[in-house]
Amino acid sequence: MIPESMMRLAEEGDAEAQYKVGIAYCLGHDGVAVDYGEAAAWFRKAVDLGFLPAKRELGIMHLTGDGVEVDAAKAYAYLSEAAKAxxxxxxxxxxxxxxxxxxxxxxxxxxxxxxxxxxxxxxxxxxxxxxxxxxxxxxERVKALKSRPLLNLEVSEVDVMAACCQPMFDDMVNETVVVMDTFAGPQLIGEDEDGNDLTLTECPHCGKPVRWVPRDKRY
Ligand SMILES: [Zn+2]
Structure with missing residues (x-):
């Protein structure tokens, strides 16, 4: 049974209570029959009031198609809002x-x-x-790196995209040189002789400067 007090609050427009009633219909314990359609209807009421956990639940339902139509765009919209929170x-x-x-x-x-x-x-x-x-x-990155010519030291905001020389290529495959998201934005990080992190603006082997390229650059 859904407690009467909770049901009353839900009907009076309390978003959290609406969400809880929706969850009760999803889980279906305490003598409540599972009813995704009913659950979705209650979640939607709570969503209209901006209640984030209900957006998450409705988003997941739009992925699975339980109680609502499968709709990836809606799922993305609801889930990304809840994820931002x-x-x-x-x-x-x-x-x-x-x-x-x-x-x-x-x-x-x-x-x-x-x-x-x-x-x-x-x-x-x-x-x-x-x-x-x-x-x-x-x-995938090792596969992609192997398919690119050794030419320039090219870096995107998430990864090293191409190597300038064989030693740098080896550093990248072994991940001794990586791109890290830092407070100052993405940076190319290597190691000094003592193994401490070192921000690189050029290749320590051949001296080619770091070139920033878009992630979807084609080779
Ligand atoms: Zn190099």
């Missing part, structure tokens, strides 16, 4: 959309970032997923 469950689902290119252009780096945030607040499974997607990135 640091809702870890929303971040988790949004990350998988970024990984698979559902409702948004695929972006593995964005996926890992969202999963890392979700993992940081202990969202179950997020850390494993972050590692899994990160492994895909590593595989």
């Amino acid at each position: 640091m809702d870890p469950n929303a971040m988790y689902h949004l990350a998988l959309m970024y990984e698979q290119g559902v409702g948004v252009e695929a972006d593995l780096y964005e996926a890992v970032k969202l999963l890392a945030y979700a993992a940081g607040v202990g969202y179950p499974g997020a850390e494993e997923e972050a590692e899994r997607v990160n492994d895909i990135i590593t595989m």
Whole structure:
């Protein structure tokens, strides 16, 4: 049973109560039959009042098609709003959309970032997923790097895109040189002889300057 007091609050327009009634219809315990259509209707009321957890739930439903039509664009809109408010469950689902290119252009780096945030607040499974997607990135970047000529030291806001010389290529594949998002923006970080982080503006091997290029540059 949904408590009468909660139902009354929901009917009177209390967004949190509407959300809770929606959850009760999703979970279906305490003698409440699972009814996704009913759940979605209550979530939508709470969404109209700007209640973020309801946006997250409705977003997930638009991914699965439970109680509503499958609509990746709506799912993206709701989940990204909730994710901006640091809702870890929303971040988790949004990350998988970024990984698979559902409702948004695929972006593995964005996926890992969202999963890392979700993992940081202990969202179950997020850390494993972050590692899994990160492994895909590593595989793809090594493959991409190998297909490019040694020419210039080219760097985007998330990765080293192309090497200037063989020693730098090896540094990149071994990840002793990486792009890191710092307070001052993305920077190319290497190591000095003592293993301390060193911001690079040129290649320590051949001296070519770092050139910033767009991420989608074609070679
Ligand atoms: Zn070089």
